[in-house]
Amino acid sequence: MINFKRTNEILNHFGIQDAQKTKLLTNDLKQLLFDEQTSDFKLVVKNEEDDEEEELYIHKFILAARSGLFLNMFQNIEENFQKVKDYSGKSLETIELLISFLYTDELPITADTDQEFIKEEFEDIIEYYQLNPTIPMMDIFEKYSKK
Known part of the structure; x- marks a missing residue:
């Protein structure tokens, strides 16, 4: 079994703090x-x-860890053994933003991104996909809306 306390001690010894560890993980997931x-x-x-x-090429374990809907989907015996799933109901842009968020806890929002569209879409998505974000999604929208 991994001793996480010892791992943290080693990382701290080399000057890698919690915020840096999170950034390293986020970059790896990107x-x-x-x-x-x-x-x-x-x-x-x-x-x-x-x-x-x-x-869209994805990793089941990441989506299952972050979304109750994907967890249930991958626990389904038939879908667990499949490698491909046809998916409809949401736009490609919405699905790409959702998956990016599930991997990184960040939304890749640029000046060209329709923020009203994202707000409307993600209010439904939070509930539908049974998201388990580490920070409230609406806080993200508020942060990016002010720019």
Whole structure:
């Protein structure tokens, strides 16, 4: 069994504090985001704008840890053994933002992002996907809305 207390002592000895550990983890998870080489599952999402299907490569354990809906989906025997799931009901942009958030606890919002769209979409998504975020989602919207 891993001794996390000892691990923290070692990291602290080298000057790596809690905030840095979180940043390191977030950066590592960003590297995994949509990475085909390391993923163990693929969501196929239809792009509403041009009806093209997009493939999003994901890691089941990350989505299951962060979303009750994905946890239930992956516990389903049939879906647990599948490697691909056709997914519809939300726009590609919404699904990409959701998955980015599940991996990093951050929303990749830029000046071009429609913040009202995100607010409306994510109010429903928080409940539907049974999210387990570490910080309240609405606080994120308030932070980015003020920019």
